[in-house]
Amino acid sequence: MALSCAIGRFPEGLKGCLAAYIKRDDAQAILSLYERFVKLLSEGVADHVIAEEEEEDAETRGDEEEGPLASTSTSVRPDRFPGGSEILLAAIAAHAMLNDFSGAIRTALKSPFRISSLSVPIFLPVLKHNPSQQERATIFIQQAATARLVSSPISLRHQVTNLSQNSTQTALKRLYDNIISGFSPEHPWLTTDPSQVSDIRPVVIGESTWTHLIKTFVELDRLDLAETVWADMIRFGFRPTVAVWTVLLQGVGQLKGADHALGMWQTMIAAGIVPDSSTYQAIVFVLLKARRLSNAIEKFNEFMRRTPNPSADCTPLFNTMIKGYLSNSRDAEARDLVAWMKEHGPKPDTATYNTFLAHHHSFRDYKSISATLQAIAADGLRGDVFTFSTLLSSLLRLVDRQEAIDRTIRIMRSHGIKPNVVTYSTIIANLLEERTESNLKAAVDVLRMMEEHGDPAVHPNVVTYTSLLSNIYRWPDLDRALLEEHTDYISKQMKERKIALNRVAYHILIKACLANPQPGGLQQALQYYWQMRSAKVVMTPDTWQILLLGLMQRGNTAMANEMVKEMEKSGVKEGESLRKLASDVRQHAAWGSTSRLEGYYS
Template identity: 35%
Template sequence: MAAHLRSGDRATTLNLYARFLQAFEEKPLSPDLIASEEDHDVDELVIDLPAHSHSRSLQPPSILLAVVVAHAIGDSFHDALHAYLRFPAPIPPRIATEFLSTFSDRLLISKVEEYVRRLRIARIVSEPRFITARAAVFAATRDTQGLKKFYQSIIDGISGPQPYIAPCQASVTPQTPVALNEIHWATILTAFLQCNCRDLAETLWDDMVRFQVRPTVIMWTALLVGYERTGEAKDAEEAWRTMISMGIEPTTSTFRAIISVLFTARRPDDALQYFTMFQTRLTSGLPSAPEDTLTLCNTVLHGLLKNRLEKDAHALFQRLREEGPKPDVVSFNSLLNYHGRRGEFRAVSRILDWMREDGLVGDVYTFSTVLSALLKVGRTDATDAILSLMRKQDIKPNVAFFTSIINHQMEEGTEQGLRATMDLLQKMEENPEVQPNEVTYTGILTSLHRHDWRDLTLAQQCRQHVLEGMKRRGVQLNRAAYHVLIKACLDNLAQEGTEDALEYYRKMAQKRISIGADTWYILLRGLIAREAWTAADGVVEEISRSRAVYGGLADLVRRVRKRRGWKTKVEPRSYF
């Protein structure tokens, strides 16, 4: 195909593709030959393909790329779009670069690169889970620029030259075969608000109006959820009033969002007014599944406790027990957490009795909360007491259960939690049926690196105990575990965070664990965020000697080099 394209023969290429597609439909390709969409489009990481996909021969993505080139020669983006959406494999950046390197026509190469960029956006929009995952990553990392760039690329697809994305399902045409559904708009809106980008959230809302997309209750609920996460109660109430004035009826989820934001703003009286309004509408026929109603009631219960309205919370709880919807484990955990943090173990015991009366069995959070309460009142036998409680509830904890409790304890970042963790770990190590595994050890190490411990000596001793335990049991960290640990080290603002991250990076090389673009992306992004430019320079030099880079990693490399500018090249051995 490539040879025909280099000679300008697009017709033969398209004929060959038609024959390939026919064969493909008769006998689908092995999944091993199809690159993972999540790897390339969600995490913004350039994940290495399986070894057998590195060949320069025409693997499926290369075949599709050849078809895109053929349509680019014919200046037919929409034909390329339909071919791309029909084909099950994305085009990894490396394959695109290698394939196009065989062409000499720079204008054609630029056109194909632009086609591929737009096609990747179309593919993301065509799969709701990809947009949701991408927006969640941007929001979690507060990557405002990345989120803005991602959104703008979608808007360009709606209103730019040769539009190919419809602003809603009703606007889909052969020219715009993929649609930005309402849930997409809602997801991105929430992400903007999570990143405190009010201006971008307002721009998105204006864009919806511009494209004649009428916000329904889904969008209004998303807006309120965004305000809930940013604590903007006044804006939330204004949005509610506007929604009602437009004749849009709130759902249970909408009520839950406005109630939550008001409780968070320390306005419990106003929150309870909305709760009363919800109950009135529920009586009048507001459709609400029992589980949705209970979720809202749990929000109210949590809000009352958060505002120290203990009597009101217990009154609501008992009413739910008597009238329904019956409290679930989440309801009980809210009460356990409130009284446990206050060291009121009698209340904790009483709540556990109620749970037993109602036939409910505690979950990981339940036992971790009770463990914290026991530690708070100075019980030296706290872990033994928890194990006894599990036995009373006929729970036989496995490795995963113990590991989850340990993770909850470590997340608190307290010395008590750390000591309880090491006690539980020792009991696991002594019990042949619940031996700690790689996940257990990785979780402890991650928290040890992420938190800023007051007693550094204790933290270091715990880390040493974990490493020695791993060595005794022959537990080896895998590639994913090293990535988690590197990120945890870089999340810690202490100076040793950089040093610890680089130490894990060096260990990967020493143990001959594959270091790929995703490893460098995590490491380099963390170093840039910490402004650890010396170490970042060293990593960039090492990357440059190892391989070509693409996508998000290439952007990070450019940022480091741009800052370094005129400086003399760094010798990486100085840092590694």
């Protein structure tokens, strides 16, 4: 009966049985019941249920706590299959009772459920009658969740990216430490060698994961952690590939400069690594950024000597060199290189011509812009959103806004492109990267055109409005009257079109407002915070992380301290990084005065 009810989304009976077995320390009974339940799922009794679970709502990803307790594309969402996470946790606890670590890892890897961070603190008190087992189960759960995450490189990449963008470096470093602990003899589950996969070490960490970890730490300006990853990678038996060398080369060049990058290049060559076009692109980019054009040309020519017949995947290197020529006012060499590409390969692509468009736009060379557009069509290529955003920005300097928009749309259609909501939304975002009043007004005009368009595929959505609003809010020196005019219009249109902000949109807008150093930025961020509460949008740990970090970065320590109090009253489950951030806020606030949140907003 408990199994049947659980299949029907009423898991309390099954959870009650498992809890009773846990209190009796009956590990075999727990595992037997768990396996029967999973077998029923795999035999198709609940196929329709699983199908519903796998319709992933991308907007809800990343809303749980940081770390390995993240979603994977092959699992049933525990929040959509009630009790799934707790049922899996009971099975892992049973393995902890048997001191069977490898069994716990295998069970987690094969499970149709994932471990939810929110369910762990709810589950663990069931084991309080046996503190030693509770402690062991905690370790097993942490390791099993990490193993599950690493076994899905795409999910791991998403989680690493999410932590790097929305959390503290402490959380990301802790996740990395959890991963590396899989190599330990005490709790082994990880290997770098596919041929060494076994029941003891069933998970492989490969090139893509090492590369992404190094790249992420470099982007956070943490070359020390990137070098730690490098050292660990070698220590645990993974020979760095050219792709990994390339990422580290980019990082060293970015953070330490061209000379250090050239030194690493020599080390790479001495290690017997043969650089590919991506590696050459990395070193050429570093040298160009350091304004060492002659050295960049030397490296590019070295590649040309080694690669007499470059393939299409070499195009980004050629485009980088073209940009270098143009940036140094050597337009003739840039054009000569394009002519060489047409004759010998790789053929120029849209990005090649976009490089010229951006250059001509910066010099207001409208004749060359027209010629470049003709060259794109003559080569059988199609422009992309960057092409047409650049074109529109240029036309705005020559004709009135409506004429500029109309011409751009006509040229898009001549390229065989039927614009949709994504196309126009991207053009709006690109227009606002160039912070001019004419571009802002043109972006709003494009929005109006989308709203009035007869094709529903063109109508703006929440992404369109959020992108436009966030770009406006991030603009620190935008005239206040203009800001209010356009944001009021956007808010009015959203209300009329019944487009509500979701949690992701609120996060983007709050972050954008807090990034604006003007007092109005703080006021608008708080307004969205109260609006979010009023709309009863669930405030996750990420919400509080964004608020607290943004307030602290502005120096609004007293306000951040008030937010900590609001967070504590909300009952949100705090992960370790959020607890640490809240503690830091309280410590900083102890040195200053307290400003009441309600007082400021009113």
